[in-house]
Amino acid sequence: MTSWELHGRELGNCNCAPGCPCQFMSLPTHGNCEAAAGFEFDSGRHGDVDLAGTRTAMVVKWPGPIHEGNGTMQIIIDERASPAQRAALERIMTGADTEDMATMWWVFSAMSPNKLETLYKPIEMAIDVAARTGSIRIPGVLETTAEPLRNPVTGAEHHARINLPNGFEFRVAEIAKATTRTSGAIDLPANRDTHTHLAEIHLSDKGVVPARA
Numbered sequence: 041m042t043s044w045e046l047h048g049r050e051l052g053n054c055n056c057a058p059g060c061p062c063q064f065m066s067l068p069t070h071g072n073c074e075a076a077a078g079f080e081f082d083s084g085r086h087g088d089v090d091l092a093g094t095r096t097a098m099v100v101k102w103p104g105p106i107h108e109g110n111g112t113m114q115i116i117i118d119e120r121a122s123p124a125q126r127a128a129l130e131r132i133m134t135g136a137d138t139e140d141m142a143t144m145w146w147v148f149s150a151m152s153p154n155k156l157e158t159l160y161k162p163i164e165m166a167i168d169v170a171a172r173t174g175s176i177r178i179p180g181v182l183e184t185t186a187e188p189l190r191n192p193v194t195g196a197e198h199h200a201r202i203n204l205p206n207g208f209e210f211r212v213a214e215i216a217k218a219t220t221r222t223s224g225a226i227d228l229p230a231n232r233d234t235h236t237h238l239a240e241i242h243l244s245d246k247g248v249v250p251a252r253a
Contacts, residue, residue, distance in 0.1 A: 046084035086128030113152035
C-alpha cells in the first residue's frame, strides 16, 4: 500500500436525529442511512503527492443501516486538484491503501457496492468547528447548511459533543443540525434539520493519528 496522511476538517450531515444512533451502536432513526459530507485538508500527502489545500465531498445512501451494505456512493473532488491529487484522493476516499476498518471512508466504500462516477466540480466550503456552523455548495450536486442546535424553550444555542476515544473518523465532534438539498444522482429527501457533526480530522492509512502541532 501507499502510505498517506490527511489533516483538516469535516462537516457531515445524515438523516438521523441529532446525536446519530450509529455513534452509540444503535439502529438509525428512520431505519436507513443517507448522508452528505465535505472535507477540507490543510495538510496531507499520499506517497509523495502533496494534498494540502484540497477538498472532497461525498453523497452516500443505504436502504437500511450502513452495516447491512448495498449502498450507493458518489465522490466529488474539487476541480482545482491536479491529476495526481485527484488519483490520490479517489484512492483514499474509496478505502484503497487503507488498513481494514481503519477509516470511515474504508467502511463507507466497503458497504457501497454501487459506486457512481467520481465528479470533478468546484466545491465551496466553510467549516467553523467551534461555532458549529458550516456550509457546502457543489453546483449540480448538493447544498448543505449547518447551524447550532437550539434549546426549544429559550432558543439559546445548545452545545453538545460526541467523544469517541477509539473512533475511526474523529476523536471529538461538535454536534449541530443541517439541511441538505440535493440536485445530483443521489437524492437525500430526509435531510432536513437533521444530525450534523463538525470535527477536526487527522487520518492515515492506519486510522486516526495525532493532530499536527
